[in-house]
Amino acid sequence: MDMKVAKKKLALKEKYKLLTRDLGWEPSYQKKDDIYPYIKYEGIKIHDWDKWEDPFRLTMDSYWKYQAEKERKFYAIIDAHAQNNGHLNITDARYLSALKIFLQAISPGEYAAGKGFARTGREFPGVGTQVACQMQSIDEIRHAQTQIHALSNYNKFYNGFHAFADARDRMWYCTLPRSFFDDAMSSGPFEFMIAIGFSFEYVLTNLLFVPFMSGAAYNGDMATVTFGFSAQSDEARHMTLGLECIKFMLEQDPDNLPIVQNWIDKWFWRGFRLLGVVGTMMDYMLPKRVMSWREAFEIYGIENGGALFNDLARYGIRPPRGWDDAGKALDHMSHQFMLALYQYNFGTAFHTDIPTEEDMAWLDKKYPTTFNKYYRPRWEHIRKLKEAGTPYKNMGLAKLCQTCQIPTVFTEPDDPTQLTIREVDYKGDKYHFCSEGCQHIFENEPEKYIQAVLPMPQLFQAPLSGDLVAWMNWVGLQNGKDNGDYFGSEDQKNFDAWRDLATRNV
Amino acid sequence: MALTSTKPYVGVPRDTVANFNGKQIVYTYWEQHLLFSTPYLTVVEPGMRFGDYWENVVKPLMQADPDAAGVNLAEVKWTMGKQDFTPNISATLAENGIVHKAQLCFRTPGVNTLLAAA
Numbered sequence: 205m206d207m208k209v210a211k212k213k214l215a216l217k218e219k220y221k222l223l224t225r226d227l228g229w230e231p232s233y234q235k236k237d238d239i240y241p242y243i244k245y246e247g248i249k250i251h252d253w254d255k256w257e258d259p260f261r262l263t264m265d266s267y268w269k270y271q272a273e274k275e276r277k278f279y280a281i282i283d284a285h286a287q288n289n290g291h292l293n294i295t296d297a298r299y300l301s302a303l304k305i306f307l308q309a310i311s312p313g314e315y316a317a318g319k320g321f322a323r324t325g326r327e328f329p330g331v332g333t334q335v336a337c338q339m340q341s342i343d344e345i346r347h348a349q350t351q352i353h354a355l356s357n358y359n360k361f362y363n364g365f366h367a368f369a370d371a372r373d374r375m376w377y378c379t380l381p382r383s384f385f386d387d388a389m390s391s392g393p394f395e396f397m398i399a400i401g402f403s404f405e406y407v408l409t410n411l412l413f414v415p416f417m418s419g420a421a422y423n424g425d426m427a428t429v430t431f432g433f434s435a436q437s438d439e440a441r442h443m444t445l446g447l448e449c450i451k452f453m454l455e456q457d458p459d460n461l462p463i464v465q466n467w468i469d470k471w472f473w474r475g476f477r478l479l480g481v482v483g484t485m486m487d488y489m490l491p492k493r494v495m496s497w498r499e500a501f502e503i504y505g506i507e508n509g510g511a512l513f514n515d516l517a518r519y520g521i522r523p524p525r526g527w528d529d530a531g532k533a534l535d536h537m538s539h540q541f542m543l544a545l546y547q548y549n550f551g552t553a554f555h556t557d558i559p560t561e562e563d564m565a566w567l568d569k570k571y572p573t574t575f576n577k578y579y580r581p582r583w584e585h586i587r588k589l590k591e592a593g594t595p596y597k598n599m600g601l602a603k604l605c606q607t608c609q610i611p612t613v614f615t616e617p618d619d620p621t622q623l624t625i626r627e628v629d630y631k632g633d634k635y636h637f638c639s640e641g642c643q644h645i646f647e648n649e650p651e652k653y654i655q656a657v658l659p660m661p662q663l664f665q666a667p668l669s670g671d672l673v674a675w676m677n678w679v680g681l682q683n684g685k686d687n688g689d690y691f692g693s694e695d696q697k698n699f700d701a702w703r704d705l706a707t708r709n710v
Numbered sequence: 711m712a713l714t715s716t717k718p719y720v721g722v723p724r725d726t727v728a729n730f731n732g733k734q735i736v737y738t739y740w741e742q743h744l745l746f747s748t749p750y751l752t753v754v755e756p757g758m759r760f761g762d763y764w765e766n767v768v769k770p771l772m773q774a775d776p777d778a779a780g781v782n783l784a785e786v787k788w789t790m791g792k793q794d795f796t797p798n799i800s801a802t803l804a805e806n807g808i809v810h811k812a813q814l815c816f817r818t819p820g821v822n823t824l825l826a827a828a
């Protein structure tokens with residue numbers, strides 16, 4: 205007689221082995237090089253893929269269970285937010301500009317990261333690496349999705365949210381994150397891991413999420429806080445993957461060091477430029493501010509980043525090439541960025557405003573050596589122009605950096621009165637840059653960056669041929685609704701009227 | 711190496727002068743006048759006289775700055791790229807050697823109302 209034997213529950217370690225490492229079959233009728241054709245051309249040498257550590261030992265089945273739990277909580281809160289008119293609990297509708305930029309510029313980056321990790325997961329031969337990349341790919345798509353869902357509630361009431369996908373592809377300020385991710389995705393798998401897994405996730409994610417989510421909490425935006433929390437538990441895994449990857453490369457072969465260092469230099473600088481947008485949101489777009497961009501960078505960039513590079517020094521890694529220039533830019537970049545956004549605000553799908561006296565007192569307190577000296581006079585003049593009925597618009601469109609695609613608004617590291625002007629001749633054409641760092645990146649791989657589709661020069665080529673109205677239609681910008689000064693905007697009027705209805709007996 | 715790639719690769723530049731319908735880009739920057747966040751991107755015909763470029767293209771863009779009215783073209787100092795440059799006002803941009811995507815800078819020493827003196 206057969207006896208039923210209760211199935212033994214697998215120990216975690218065993219389960220992990222079966223569900224990951226054991227799936228790495230040895231090919232019998234195809235060559236390994238044909239299955240994984242992209243792992244050698246970058247010059248990185250790997251001798252033993254089994255040395256890849258996966259400290260999380262997460263298997264797909266537990267991953268699904270865990271993520272599904274988070275989804276249920278997330279959508280319950282998002283539904284409640286919608287039903288209770290959560291959009292009227294924010295401090296002020298000026299805050300919405302930060303959300304619009306987030307949706308147009310950052311959420312598509314999550315999606316791009318999802319695509320990138322799906323690809324690298326396929327291109328790496330190691331099973332531990334494949335599984336980790338696969339999970340991160342799904343995470344990133346989920347991040348994009350939860351962000352779009354959370355912010356879709358604001359789209360029912362306010363302008364500037366509706367065309368985020370077109371904006372991602374076409375808006376001049378969105379080409380900054382887009383080119384960042386396109387650059388990473390058109391690199392080989394190892395460079396992608398340094399770009400996104402290491403520089404972005406490990407060195408810079410905290411700077412993006414912590415200040416942004418606390419900004420949301422300070423300003424009463426529960427929808428954003430919720431997607432922040434839902435993503436945060438994934439980030440620990442992402443950061444570990446990035447750090448593991450870099451250590452793995454450095455431990456596998458000494459020849460990898462100069463290649464890895466070069467990528468760290470490049471992606472630190474690209475990431476620093478990208479996060480300038482976050483700094484601008486922190487210093488200028490939150491009605492109730494949490495901390496300044498400088499303070500955030502001191503904690504998450506200088507302290508944490510400094511400790512990390514000290515740790516990596518034993519492999520021969522030195523701090524990234526742009527490190528000192530970044531430090532010198534801290535007291536200037538958010539102001540330079542914001543002044544640019546304001547003067548070109550006929551072309552932005554979010555509102556900007558001139559800082560009030562109170563705002564400027566705060567900025568002076570946070571930037572005591574620079575704000576009053578360099579930036580207050582410009583803002584005061586801009587306010588004067590507005591009060592005189594001749595609001596300032598800069599119709600000389602912006603010169604863009606060939607590498608990071610940001611308008612070249614930054615000054616020399618040691619002289620905030622001189623704009624950085626850098627140009628390079630390559631194959632009979634001129635190329636311009638915002639900084640030494642961006643010029644250096646170009647010069648390493650000119651054939652890559654000469655192809656950049658820069659929105660300003662494109663505007664003057666067929667089919668737009670300089671037609672601003674056609675351009676607005678193409679990017680999904682509703683003139684007079686999405687763009688311009690916050691004060692006097694439809695968003696301002698609606699928010700004030702609805703909040704009155706919600707909080708008073710009128 | 712011009713690009714890390716699996717096989718030889720040649721990029722296609724997007725902003726060559728041939729794409730601008732007979733026009734070209736000229737970048738012009740008023741030094742130490744950072745009310746204007748970046749050099750002006752202007753798209754003009756290479757046959758335009760330099761004096762007209764100044765009068766009809768650059769000057770209108772400068773107007774938001776309180777120093778604009780006091781600037782006299784005859785006293786302005788120019789550079790093109792890294793070189794000092796003395797434009798011939800009655801010659802065309804092309805005759806002045808101003809090529810596609812050239813970077814012009816002009817200085818008005820001592821005149822910088824909105825900027826703390828360095």
Ligand SMILES: [Fe+2]
Nearest residue numbers: 314343344347
């Ligand atoms: Fe993410």
Ligand SMILES: [Fe+2]
Nearest residue numbers: 405438439442
């Ligand atoms: Fe992430």
Ligand SMILES: [Zn+2]
Nearest residue numbers: 605608638642
């Ligand atoms: Zn740049």
